[in-house]
Amino acid sequence: MNQVVSLRNIKISFEGAIIFNDVNIDVASSEFVYLLGPTGSGKSSLLKLLYADLLPASGKVKVNGFQVNEISDKDVPFLRRSLGVIFQDFELLTDRTVEENLHFVMKATGWKNEVKMRNKVDELLEKVHLPKLTKEKMPHQLSGGEQQRVAIARALVNSPKLILADEPTGNLDPKVSRSILQLFKEINEEGTCVIMATHQHSFLKLNPERALICEKGIIKDISKQQVQQRLELGK
Numbered sequence: 331m332n333q334v335v336s337l338r339n340i341k342i343s344f345e346g347a348i349i350f351n352d353v354n355i356d357v358a359s360s361e362f363v364y365l366l367g368p369t370g371s372g373k374s375s376l377l378k379l380l381y382a383d384l385l386p387a388s389g390k391v392k393v394n395g396f397q398v399n400e401i402s403d404k405d406v407p408f409l410r411r412s413l414g415v416i417f418q419d420f421e422l423l424t425d426r427t428v429e430e431n432l433h434f435v436m437k438a439t440g441w442k443n444e445v446k447m448r449n450k451v452d453e454l455l456e457k458v459h460l461p462k463l464t465k466e467k468m469p470h471q472l473s474g475g476e477q478q479r480v481a482i483a484r485a486l487v488n489s490p491k492l493i494l495a496d497e498p499t500g501n502l503d504p505k506v507s508r509s510i511l512q513l514f515k516e517i518n519e520e521g522t523c524v525i526m527a528t529h530q531h532s533f534l535k536l537n538p539e540r541a542l543i544c545e546k547g548i549i550k551d552i553s554k555q556q557v558q559q560r561l562e563l564g565k
């Protein structure tokens with residue numbers, strides 16, 4: 331199995347308070363994985379661990395071949411280029427058009443050819459189901475759902491093997507949330523691993539996939555098959 335994430339004996343603590351202890355998890359490149367659990371249970375912290383925004387108190391973190399727990403500052407941009415991160419509040423540059431937002435990331439990650447960049451913008455907008463003309467708009471001219479689609483397009487610029495999404499539908503109404511979930515599902519079906527922290531347990535019904543449930547310092551790992559069985563039993 332082709333692993334994109336491997337956590338070994340992970341401990342996360344803040345000022346002496348232990349958030350997780352001895353977590354061991356592997357995620358394969360083909361998987362869609364939900365991170366569930368109450369507020370403060372450590373979902374965001376776990377994602378931060380994966381994109382080197384947080385170091386474990388102990389244990390080993392491997393992501394896309396990078397040994398993240400001992401990564402050097404110079405390698406952090408290369409790790410981050412190998413994955414895409416999506417947040418609840420979109421984090422688009424508000425003073426730039428959609429196209430400029432996408433170009434910003436392309437240039438920061440070494441893209442130079444203007445024609446290739448323009449074509450890539452069109453390709454990305456098509457992938458996230460936004461009309462071509464969206465590229466000329468400013469973020470404030472877009473709905474929340476459209477802004478999140480742009481953020482997802484931005485995360486896909488360098489064809490990452492792994493997408494990390496931290497509560498990506500937290501600011502969206504239920505109907506738009508479902509359409510964004512559908513988009514993540516498509517991205518996963520095209521071969522990108524998706525790890526999504528969410529409070530929306532209803533997603534399990536709409537798209538039954540593996541669930542990691544964070545609670546009281548441990549993570550309960552519920553396989554896709556178990557999720558499907560539970561749904562069949564009406565649990």
Ligand SMILES: Nc1ncnc2c1ncn2[C@@H]1O[C@H](COP(=O)(O)OP(=O)(O)OP(=O)(O)O)[C@@H](O)[C@H]1O
Pocket residue numbers: 344345349367368369370371372373374375376
């Ligand atoms: N930088 C930090 N310094 C100190 N404590 C922190 C820090 N980051 C997170 N915590 C604490 O760690 C715990 C886990 O936080 P985290 O944000 O990972 O939880 P979460 O499950 O993502 O919560 P939510 O669902 O509300 O986003 C919380 O008690 C939080 O207050």
